[in-house]
Amino acid sequence: MIRLRLVSCLLLAAAGFAPLARAAGDALANGFYTRGVEMAAYMDQGSPVGDPFYIPAPTGALLPRVTLTVTHEDNVFLDPGEKTEGTSVRLVPGVLGLWGRPADNHVYVDYGVSIPVYDSAPEVDDNPAHMLKLGVVYRTGKSQVQGQVGYHRQEDLDVVAGARLAKQDYLADLSLEHRISGKSSLGLVGRAERHDFEADRYLDYDRYYGAGRLYHRATAKSEVFAQGGIGRDDPLRDSDARNGADFYDLSLGVRGKQSPKFHTTGRVGYMWRAYDDPERTDAGDWIAALTAESSPFGLATFRGELYADIRPAIDAHGVDTVDQGGTLSVERRLFIERLRGNASLTAGRVEYSGSPHADENEWVRDGRTDNYWGFSVGVDWWTRQRFSVGLAYSYMRRDGSRGAGAEAEDATSYDYGRWTLRASWNY
Numbered sequence: 165m166i167r168l169r170l171v172s173c174l175l176l177a178a179a180g181f182a183p184l185a186r187a188a189g190d191a192l193a194n195g196f197y198t199r200g201v202e203m204a205a206y207m208d209q210g211s212p213v214g215d216p217f218y219i220p221a222p223t224g225a226l227l228p229r230v231t232l233t234v235t236h237e238d239n240v241f242l243d244p245g246e247k248t249e250g251t252s253v254r255l256v257p258g259v260l261g262l263w264g265r266p267a268d269n270h271v272y273v274d275y276g277v278s279i280p281v282y283d284s285a286p287e288v289d290d291n292p293a294h295m296l297k298l299g300v301v302y303r304t305g306k307s308q309v310q311g312q313v314g315y316h317r318q319e320d321l322d323v324v325a326g327a328r329l330a331k332q333d334y335l336a337d338l339s340l341e342h343r344i345s346g347k348s349s350l351g352l353v354g355r356a357e358r359h360d361f362e363a364d365r366y367l368d369y370d371r372y373y374g375a376g377r378l379y380h381r382a383t384a385k386s387e388v389f390a391q392g393g394i395g396r397d398d399p400l401r402d403s404d405a406r407n408g409a410d411f412y413d414l415s416l417g418v419r420g421k422q423s424p425k426f427h428t429t430g431r432v433g434y435m436w437r438a439y440d441d442p443e444r445t446d447a448g449d450w451i452a453a454l455t456a457e458s459s460p461f462g463l464a465t466f467r468g469e470l471y472a473d474i475r476p477a478i479d480a481h482g483v484d485t486v487d488q489g490g491t492l493s494v495e496r497r498l499f500i501e502r503l504r505g506n507a508s509l510t511a512g513r514v515e516y517s518g519s520p521h522a523d524e525n526e527w528v529r530d531g532r533t534d535n536y537w538g539f540s541v542g543v544d545w546w547t548r549q550r551f552s553v554g555l556a557y558s559y560m561r562r563d564g565s566r567g568a569g570a571e572a573e574d575a576t577s578y579d580y581g582r583w584t585l586r587a588s589w590n591y
Contacts, residue, residue: 192314192335196276196295197231197256197588223264230257231588238581240285242326244574250285254278258295271300278318289330293318306343312336323536323562325479326576329366334358341379351377351389359478360400367407367478368400375413386420391431397476406482406518408440411474413451430454435474441482447517449474449486464496471512483518489536502546511537534576536562550590558582 233254240250256278264270278293299312312335319330334357341351357371375393382388392414399407415433422428436448452472459465472488489512498505516532542556564576 192297192316192333193274193276193295195256195278195293195318196258197229197586225262227260227262227590228257229259229588229590230255231586232256233584233586235585236583239578240288241328242321242323242578242580244326244576244578248285250283250288252283252285252288253281255281264301266301269302273298288328289319291319291330308341309339311338321580322478323560323580325366326562326564326578327479330362331366332358332360332362334360341377347381349379351379353377353391353393361478365479367404367476367481369404369407369476369478370396370398370400371475372396372398377417382418383420383422386418386422386427389417389419389431391415391417391433399476404476404481406439406441406444407476407484409437409476409484411435411437415451417454425460426456426458428454428456430470432470437474437484444482444518447484449517450488452488464494467491467493467495469493474517477516477518480516480518483516486515486517488512488515498543504544505542506544507539507541509537509539511535532565534562534564536560551588553587554585556584 231254233256234251235254236249236251238249239247241248256276258274258276260272260274262270262272274295274297276295280288280290280292283290294315294317296316297312297314300310302309314333314335316333316335317331319328321327322329336356337354339351339353341349343349352374354374355371356373358368359371360368373393373395375391377389377391379387379389393412395411395413397407397409397411399405413433413435415431417431419429420427430453432452432454433450434448435451436446438446450472451474452470454470456468457465458467469491471490472486474484474486477483477485489510491508491510493506493508495504495506497503513536514534538558538560540556540558542554544552544554546552559579559581561579562577563573564578565572
């Protein structure tokens with residue numbers, strides 16, 4: 165299931181907005197207050213704000229962290245009518261271990277745990293959340309291999325299903341790339357996913373995907389590429405077989421740094437889906453995962469993101485969700501280097517495509533559309549080199565089942581607000 169996200173800049177990823185976030189970078193680590201191994205390359209260089217704390221070694225580093233968050237939500241269960249407010253306190257320790265350096269061959273392990281200290285709403289899951297990632301990067305003169313496996317268990321808000329869901333995600337990624345000339349290279353990418361929901365009413369499914377890429381160097385530090393892939397969405401229960409489908413996609417993409425103050429990464433293309441159920445008509449739509457970032461004035465960083473995807477609807481038998489939207493955000497220094505502010509605005513829609521099962525509600529049908537929009541604002545202050553505090557607010561509104569009648573719209577529409585105060589050591 166695709167979830168609405170309020171995209172996070174530096175603070176919002178750190179301040180506990182993960183339930184609303186489809187993170188631009190590392191979705192697996194959202195809410196666990198880590199920048200991941202990719203950020204280690206930046207931290208390795210040092211900065212006035214992000215100076216790391218690690219145990220130096222000729223070939224490695226260790227980056228521990230701990231965060232305490234206090235969060236207040238005005239609609240804990242995304243109820244359309246009567247809202248339930250809730251306040252929670254979480255302790256989130258973790259550690260990133262790196263053997264090697266990010267610019268060269270390396271192996272890494274990243275683990276975080278979110279420990280509930282207090283929840284005012286008794287129905288909220290009181291089990292700890294876990295995140296674990298293991299990865300390796302190996303480079304030779306002309307080739308590169310990257311692999312990662314991960315595990316994520318957390319109770320999370322799903323704004324499409326309109327509920328707080330407990331689930332486990334398992335992910336595995338592998339990519340290979342080989343340079344065939346001074347300006348061209350060939351690549352293979354693959355991913356396997358398992359999404360396992362603890363409530364029986366939701367669809368558990370696997371996703372498998374593999375693709376080939378052809379890269380061509382456009383500038384000294386950027387490349388364009390063409391990609392063609394094939395995949396499968398495979399429900400884990402026989403009763404959900406109508407959601408099974410093979411899919412194919414073609415896309416064009418770009419990666420790298422197009423200029424000193426601007427870079428774009430990602431791809432845009434089209435997906436075709438062929439369903440196992442002969443009663444379902446094959447369908448398709450455009451897909452995207454594209455981000456652009458610019459710092460034209462030095463003090464502020466602007467970010468734009470375009471996203472679109474098609475996946476099985478976890479709360480509707482024989483139905484897909486087509487999630488399309490975009491986000492604009494800005495982060496900048498406020499008065500002093502260690503004080504940062506950020507804001508983001510996002511909008512999009514989710515279309516339900518497919519036919520309902522006979523026992524589904526009448527409004528779950530082909531053509532249902534949910535519109536959403538939201539914003540977030542926050543400040544982040546590094547009081548010391550290894551300690552920071554942050555305050556952030558986010559708001560999201562969904563207008564559900566547009567055009568399906570007043571009763572259906574009222575049953576699937578809601579708004580949600582969240583305040584988060586956090587304190588982090590060695591973030």
